[in-house]
Amino acid sequence: MNLKExxxxxxQEKFPKLSFEFVDYRGDLSVKLEKEHIVEVCRFLKEExxxxxxxxxDVTAIDWAKRKNRFTxxxxxxxxxHNFRLRLKADVDESECSIDSVTSVWKxxxxxxxxxxxxxxxxxxxxxxxxxxxxxxxxxxxPLRKDFPLMGIPGSLxxxxxx
Amino acid sequence: MPKLTKDEVHxxxxxALLGTDSDxxxxxxxxxxxxxxxxxxxxxxxxxxxxxxxLDGETVVxxxxxxGYLHRGYEKMAENMSYYEFIPHxxxxxxxxxMANNVAWVLAVEKLAGIEAPPRAQYIRMMIAELARxxxxxxxxxxxxxxxGALTVFLWTLRERExxxxxxxxxxxxxxxxxxxxxGGVANDAQPEALAKAKWFIDQFDENLDECERLINTNRIFIxxxxxxxxxxxxxxxxxxxxxxxxxxxxxxxxxRRNSPYLCYNDMDFNVVTYSEGDSLAxxxxxxxxxxxxxxxxxxxxxxxxxGEVLLNQPKKVLPHKTEIYxxxxxxxxxxxxxxFGINPPEGDIYHAIEGxxxxxxxxxxxxxxxxxxxxxxxxxxxxxxxSLPHLIKGRMVSDVVAIIGSIDPIMGEADK
Amino acid sequence: MxxxxxxxxxxxxxxxxxxxIAWSRESSVWPMPMGISCCAxxxxxxxxxxxxxxxxxxxxxxxxxxQCDLMIVAGTVTYKMAHVVKKIYDQMPDPKWVIAMxxxxxxxxxxxxxNVVQGIDQFLPVDIYLAGCPPRPDNLxxxxxxxxxKIGRTKARDFQDKKLPELTVVPNN
Numbered sequence: 001m002n003l004k005e006x007x008x009x010x011x012q013e014k015f016p017k018l019s020f021e022f023v024d025y026r027g028d029l030s031v032k033l034e035k036e037h038i039v040e041v042c043r044f045l046k047e048e049x050x051x052x053x054x055x056x057x058d059v060t061a062i063d064w065a066k067r068k069n070r071f072t073x074x075x076x077x078x079x080x081x082h083n084f085r086l087r088l089k090a091d092v093d094e095s096e097c098s099i100d101s102v103t104s105v106w107k108x109x110x111x112x113x114x115x116x117x118x119x120x121x122x123x124x125x126x127x128x129x130x131x132x133x134x135x136x137x138x139x140x141x142x143p144l145r146k147d148f149p150l151m152g153i154p155g156s157l158x159x160x161x162x163x
Numbered sequence: 164m165p166k167l168t169k170d171e172v173h174x175x176x177x178x179a180l181l182g183t184d185s186d187x188x189x190x191x192x193x194x195x196x197x198x199x200x201x202x203x204x205x206x207x208x209x210x211x212x213x214x215x216x217x218l219d220g221e222t223v224v225x226x227x228x229x230x231g232y233l234h235r236g237y238e239k240m241a242e243n244m245s246y247y248e249f250i251p252h253x254x255x256x257x258x259x260x261x262m263a264n265n266v267a268w269v270l271a272v273e274k275l276a277g278i279e280a281p282p283r284a285q286y287i288r289m290m291i292a293e294l295a296r297x298x299x300x301x302x303x304x305x306x307x308x309x310x311x312g313a314l315t316v317f318l319w320t321l322r323e324r325e326x327x328x329x330x331x332x333x334x335x336x337x338x339x340x341x342x343x344x345x346x347g348g349v350a351n352d353a354q355p356e357a358l359a360k361a362k363w364f365i366d367q368f369d370e371n372l373d374e375c376e377r378l379i380n381t382n383r384i385f386i387x388x389x390x391x392x393x394x395x396x397x398x399x400x401x402x403x404x405x406x407x408x409x410x411x412x413x414x415x416x417x418x419x420r421r422n423s424p425y426l427c428y429n430d431m432d433f434n435v436v437t438y439s440e441g442d443s444l445a446x447x448x449x450x451x452x453x454x455x456x457x458x459x460x461x462x463x464x465x466x467x468x469x470x471g472e473v474l475l476n477q478p479k480k481v482l483p484h485k486t487e488i489y490x491x492x493x494x495x496x497x498x499x500x501x502x503x504f505g506i507n508p509p510e511g512d513i514y515h516a517i518e519g520x521x522x523x524x525x526x527x528x529x530x531x532x533x534x535x536x537x538x539x540x541x542x543x544x545x546x547x548x549x550x551s552l553p554h555l556i557k558g559r560m561v562s563d564v565v566a567i568i569g570s571i572d573p574i575m576g577e578a579d580k
Numbered sequence: 581m582x583x584x585x586x587x588x589x590x591x592x593x594x595x596x597x598x599x600x601i602a603w604s605r606e607s608s609v610w611p612m613p614m615g616i617s618c619c620a621x622x623x624x625x626x627x628x629x630x631x632x633x634x635x636x637x638x639x640x641x642x643x644x645x646x647q648c649d650l651m652i653v654a655g656t657v658t659y660k661m662a663h664v665v666k667k668i669y670d671q672m673p674d675p676k677w678v679i680a681m682x683x684x685x686x687x688x689x690x691x692x693x694x695n696v697v698q699g700i701d702q703f704l705p706v707d708i709y710l711a712g713c714p715p716r717p718d719n720l721x722x723x724x725x726x727x728x729x730k731i732g733r734t735k736a737r738d739f740q741d742k743k744l745p746e747l748t749v750v751p752n753n
Contacts, residue, residue, distance in 0.1 A: 025511045026274055054401050055417075057516075060540045062529055076514055076527070076542075080401070080415070083422045087514065108404025111550045119238075129179050134231035134579060135695070136660055137173040143239060143694055150236075150243055152694025157659035160666040162703045203664050204614065206643040211616055211661060232661045233617055236693030251690065258618035302621075321628035328625075339714060340618060576617045 003051075003084040004029050010051065014044055030087035035073070035099045038090050042105045045077065045086070053077040053086060059102070059112035061092075061120045065146040070094040071122055075102070092122055101127040119144035180215050180227045196224065201564065203232045209306065209568060210575030214552070221560045226553045230546065233579040241539035245505040246272045246346060247482065249539075254340040256541065257577045259302050260295035260520045262331070265344040270425060271515040271526035272346050276480050276508040283471040284348035285426050290361065290464045291331070291343065292426075292517070293457040297368070298327045299520035300408075300454040307447060307569035308379055311388050319375045326364050333357040346506065347481030348474035362465055368458050376451060389444040393555035393567035396441055403551040407522025407544050408453060409571055412446035414439035419518035430467070433460050443570035450572075480506045505534015514542075521545050521572060545578040598735045605649070605675075606731040608637040609724070612648035612672065614665060616655025619682040619714040623654045626717035633717075636724055645671040650727060652720075653704070656684035658695045666703055675739050677731070679723050680706045683713045 007029065008022050018041075021032035033041060045053045057076040064070055069091040078085050092099050101124035102109045111133065113124045118132040121142035131137065141148055141156060180198065201214040211232035217225045237256070241249050253268040254261040266288045273279060280288070305320035328338040334357040335343040335350060343350055379385045395405070397413045410417055418435040420428040436452040438445035475481045482501055483494040510532045516525030522544025529538040548571050555571070556564050586593055613623055626633045633639060642648055645668045657665055669678070680700055683689035686709040688698030700706065707730065708723045715723075 026277065026513050028513055030512075055406075056404055057523065057525065058514075058527065058540065058542045060527065062538045074527070074540075076525075080417060080422075085423070085514065106404070107402050108547060108550060111546065115546075131175050131179065132231075134234040136231070137175055143236065148239075148694070150239055150693055157695070159659060159697065160663050160703045162705070203661060204643070204668055210620075211655075211664075232658060232664070233656060234658055234660070234695050235656055235691045236695050240691070240693055255618050258621060318629055321625065322630065325625070325628060325630045338716065339622060 003079070003082050007031070007045075007051065007084075007086060010048065011041070011044075014048075015041065028085065028087060030089060032089045032091075035090040035092055038073075038075075038088070039100045039102055039105065041088070042075070042077075042102045046105055051079060052081045053079045054106075055080060056102070056106035056108050056112075057085070059109050059116060061116045061122055063120060063144065063146050068093065071097070071120060073099055073116070073122065077106075097121060098123040098125055100125050103127060118142070121145065176215065176227060176229065180217055180225060195219065199561070209573055212549070212568070212573065212575055212578075214564065214568075216561065216564065218561065221562075223556050223559055223561065223564065226556055226564075228549055228552050230549070230575070230579050233575045235580070237541060237580045238539055241536055243535065245502075245534045246536065247501070247506075250344070251340070251342045254342055255576055256543070256580070257299070257519060257521060257524065257545070257574050258340065259574060260299035261340050262291040262295040262343060263299075263517065263519050264524065265342060266292045266426075267515070267517040267519065267524050268526060269344045269346055270517065271513065271528055272506075272508070274515045275511070275513050275528050275530055276346070276506055278347060278475060278477055278480055280348045280475055281471055281473065282427070282469045283352075284473045284475075286464050286468045287349050287353050287473065288344060289426050289428070289431070290353075290461055290468075291334070293460045293464070294327050294330065294361070296457045296520045297454050297461075298324050300450045300457075303450055303520075303569075303572040304375070304447065304454075307566070307572070308385070310565050310569040311385055313379050313382070313385065316375050316378055319371075323368065323371055323375075330357055330360050330364060333360060345474065345482065347477065348472075352473050353468075358465060358468070361461065365458050365461050365465070369455060372451065372454060386444065388563075388566055389447060389570065390442060392443045392559060392563045393570060394440070394442045395551060395555055397439075399554070400441070400551070403554065404547045405522070405551055407519070407548065408449040409446055409522070409548050409551075411435065411437045412449045413441035419516060419523055423516075425515075425517060431460050431463050433457075443566055446570040446572075480508075507532060507534055512538075516542065519544055521574060521577065522548060524577075541577075541580055543577040543580060545573040545575070546580075549573050549578055598737075601736050602732050602734055605734075606728040608640075609650045609677075609728060609731070610640045610642060610648045611638050611650045611652050611724075612645050612668070613641050613643070614651055614653045614655075614668065616653070616657065616661065617684075619654035619684070622714040622717055623652060623681065623720060626720045631717035631721065633721065633724070636721065636728070638724060645669075646673065648672060649675060650677050650679065652679045652681050653685045653700055654681040654714075656689065656691060657697045657700050659697060660695075662697050662700075662703060665700070669704055674742060675734070677707045677727055678704055679708045679710060679720075679727065681710045681720060681723070682715060683711060685709075686711065689713060 018037055023030045055078040057078050060074050062072045071092040073090050075088040115133040197218045199216045199218050203211040203213045213229040215227045216223050253264040256264045301320040301324045305317035308316035332338040335341050395413055397415045400410050400413045416435050416437050433456045436449050438448055478497040487494040488498045508530050512529040514527045516523045525542035527540040528536050531537045555567050680686050685700045688696055710723050712719050
């Protein structure tokens with residue numbers, strides 16, 4: 001498809017110093033990059049007149065449960081002009097568990113990043129309002145990490161008393 | 164008996180609520196403003212949604228929706244069960260159109276595994292997805308009308324919905340939360356009785372919907388309550404990530420059945436309904452017209468339905484039919500392997516989305532070659548649509564909040580996952 | 581049936597006060613629909629023209645707990661929501677009954693996860709457990725009839741010496 005060649009070409013033109021990894025699996029194109037440059041790449045993808053990825057579909061994370069680069073933050077975006085979907089991935093290490101927030105590029109990333117913070121514990125720098133999304137604020141753990149058991153930790157969530 | 168205290172609101176939420184966009188700066192925050200809690204248990208919040216409103220008299224200055232009262236841990240559970248076992252769980256996501264969620268999940272897994280269902284199964288899936296959309300829109304219209312005050316419309320649309328539930332009852336045995344689709348097709352063939360009933364339903368659906376609409380479409384109270392309430396422009400809606408009827412009510416013709424087609428929607432003839440005003444009335448009209456378009460699609464599906472089998476014959480990935488498992492050796496072995504170890508798709512990740520009744524319902528699946536997904540992310544349209552709620556109700560009165568929430572039509576089972 | 585015939589004959593009925601009170605309580609049970617998720621839709625469906633719940637006297641589904649005597653908990657109760665359900669239950673005046681509708685409220689249902697309470701009887705006294713996921717509206721009507729039978733067998737003095745709960749109200753701010 002046209003955009004499948006256009007996107008890598010444009011990205012490499014505009015950011016010649018960055019290293020990208022392009023994977024085409026079952027019709028989906030995904031781009032892997034370093035986490036420091038995520039905001040500029042996203043802004044370029046959104047504002048470039050030939051690409052126009054104006055709809056940010058999803059921001060989420062994967063926990064690989066290995067020592068180095070434990071998390072990968074995944075961004076999905078859609079271009080209404082070309083009907084093309086793109087995926088961006090950035091690795092985040094556990095020791096420095098933070099990445100820049102893309103709320104300055106798309107406003108919809110706000111709640112998605114809050115949910116990722118709630119479930120994984122990855123902090124987003126420059127996020128306007130980083131609170132937990134689903135779990136109560138007093139909850140101390142991050143549920144979707146692989147070391148959190150499915151049944152939860154007894155006593156972590158209080159229950160009202162029966163009388 | 165524990166003592167009655169004022170409602171425990173976490174200080175971070177109060178800080179976020181009082182910190183947003185205040186052009187009125189107050190030392191004592193509650194001096195001329197009031198914080199009203201539109202609690203999780205409320206007749207008009209469409210489920211367990213909590214909205215904290217900061218009011219100046221009756222006008223809403225700022226608001227914070229709080230989710231999480233129905234967070235059941237879907238994504239964590241998906242990591243612990245095989246792809247087949249998760250099908251009943253997907254029913255309970257958008258529980259007003261359960262068949263559509265089934266179709267979405269099964270399509271995502273099929274994309275990951277690299278298989279495709281036979282044509283008759285695809286047509287049946289299209290029919291049930293469109294019937295699910297009609298059912299969901301009927302309840303949305305009914306409850307919007309009920310929230311605004313017209314109670315009769317709710318009962319009439321529920322009566323129509325009961326007919327759809329009867330069709331599903333004959334088709335697969337359960338009237339609600341069906342789990343009818345399977346990886347590689349559907350569970351059993353559509354009986355001629357079910358198809359005949361679907362045809363009868365579609366034939367009388369248009370007049371009945373007209374009857375329901377005639378009560379409210381030209382009603383002065385209904386129009387004045389909804390017109391101009393919760394206006395959002397097309398660009399803002401895309402910026403906030405809205406999809407579905409809420410986006411099409413603002414003039415953007417984004418429909419996944421046309422933009423990235425799945426199943427056999429390319430062969431179907433239907434229009435993508437858009438209205439350009441962007442207020443609650445436009446969103447209501449989009450839903451009503453979309454129900455009619457879906458009826459058109461079902462009529463075409465019923466006319467064009469091909470003959471054939473409904474389950475793909477690929478034993479390593481698709482559970483064979485029960486009759487064969489009991490009589491043949493190979494099928495028994497495959498059944499054992501699939502149920503115990505899973506279908507084991509190759510390593511990789513995909514994202515697949517369908518046009519659900521609330522918007523773009525997508526599944527992002529990461530597989531490491533095992534029988535259960537390594538990560539399953541559910542992109543729920545209701546949660547993203549709710550994100551625009553503070554933007555929509557700013558500056559409106561408290562009574563408009565109810566109408567606006569009704570026009571966005573969130574479903575908390577989906578928003579909270 | 582026999583009531584009008586008796587009235588015509590003798591002009592008066594003899595009964596116990598308990599029976600009359602129990603009869604009036606059971607014939608107009610006003611449910612408080614604590615509709616949380618999918619079971620709430622089946623509860624709404626039990627109010628629609630096909631499975632009319634109004635003929636059992638329960639059409640008045642007021643969403644305020646102060647006017648209801650039966651709480652139908654329909655939907656999965658999470659830990660966050662459990663406090664809200666308990667608060668609403670406390671606000672209902674005596675005598676009150678609880679139906680745990682569906683598998684999720686009876687025992688956690690198909691959700692064995694970190695955020696779902698495995699059965700609401702951990703913090704609420706339940707009178708009837710309904711099985712089903714979700715139970716059909718016919719099932720809910722059956723449960724309602726059983727609750728009506730249970731109420732019909734109560735006596736007024738069961739609720740006479742009930743201790744009023746201790747309330748200490750903390751002033752706002």
